[in-house]
Amino acid sequence: MKSSYLAHGKVILIGEHSVVYGYNALALPIMSLHIKATVEPGPQMWMDTASYHGPFFMAPDEYDGLKYVVKTMLTKANSNENLRITYTGEIPIERGLGSSATVALATTKAMNDYFNLNLLNDEIIEVTNHAETINHGKASGLDAATVNSDYLVFFNKKSGPSVLRAKLNATLLIMDTGELGSTKKAVAQVQQQVQSSREADEKIKQLGQLADDTKQAWVNQDRVSVGKIFNEAEEILDSFGLATIKIKQLQQLALENGALGFKLSGSGLGGIVIVLCDNIEVAKSIAKKCQKVAVNSWIEEI
Incomplete structure (x- = not known):
């Protein structure tokens, strides 16, 4: 059996x-x-x-x-x-x-x-x-x-x-930095800042609001707004010290080559990044430009 x-x-x-x-x-x-x-x-x-x-x-x-x-x-x-x-x-x-x-x-x-x-x-x-x-x-x-x-x-x-069954009618490029992230370490790092700083606590609230804004823009199939939200969220996550040099390199390459939005995904301190693109051609082009920095990539229609 x-x-x-x-x-x-x-x-x-x-x-x-x-x-x-x-x-x-x-x-x-x-x-x-x-x-x-x-x-x-x-x-x-x-x-x-x-x-x-x-x-x-x-x-x-x-x-x-x-x-x-x-x-x-x-x-x-x-x-x-x-x-x-x-x-x-x-x-x-x-x-x-x-x-x-x-x-x-x-x-x-x-x-x-x-x-x-x-x-x-x-x-x-x-x-x-x-x-x-x-x-x-x-x-x-x-x-x-x-x-x-x-x-x-x-x-x-x-x-x-x-x-949420709605489609955004966009393309998501997922890239692997090749750096191992540590969820425990990242969560503890953020928690320490939230407990000691009112500003950090406000940033967490902002991230929560951005998730609500993303849902609304997604249902409206407004991928430009979703891209802007991704960029705003990345700024906040970076302010917690979660973006590595590699993540920042990939961010620059993606945004310089037609990405609608970019952010890390998951705990940060390594791991993966996601890039919102208008279509699969843009996603493939960005993936090619990032080959020397990212160790792997996947493309999903969303």
Whole structure:
């Protein structure tokens, strides 16, 4: 008997950091980036990934969230069965693409199917979110909601996710800086400033407002306004010290070559950036110009 589940990645369009403080955020599922978890019987509890092959519960600390998922699901199934869990596909880790939420969700759903637990969606998300908290500290729930959605997610920590089916009729270029971001470090860095400065607290409020403005402009298919909002959000995120030299280099190249807007996505201190473009031709042109700075890029019609 074998059970598999394929889960996709995500990018935060706007609202990173402010979402932790109760403001709204918008995030987009990225179908071209995915990871499949396959659960099958094994001689011992075993994990196979691109970078680790070995006993499941002896995996390095970065797999602690997954260890929680597996222990929890085994408890729910009232089982001590040995399983081999294999992960295939690739989402670059620590880049803001939702890799940890994706593997946690894929594992939870694959084990749910394997043991015929018939868990409700809320129960599956609860397990995924707890794994995210183990991985990142103060997880908002946004990543788990978005990797579990086929549509744009408008998210609030208190009221949860709601789906936005509207299209902007634009193109999004996603570029990987190649620099590992640290969500825990970035969240702590912002938190320290917010707690000690009223100005920083105001900036968080502004980010929350920009997420609301983005939703309205998106529904109106006003990509020029969305681009301006992205640029404004990037200024605020940069003021928290979250933009690296590489991020600033990519920003300059993108805006000099026809981008409507540019911002980092995720926690910052590395990771990915997103570039709003009028069309796919502009996106391809910017990606080419940025080849020497970015290590990878993806294009999504939005």
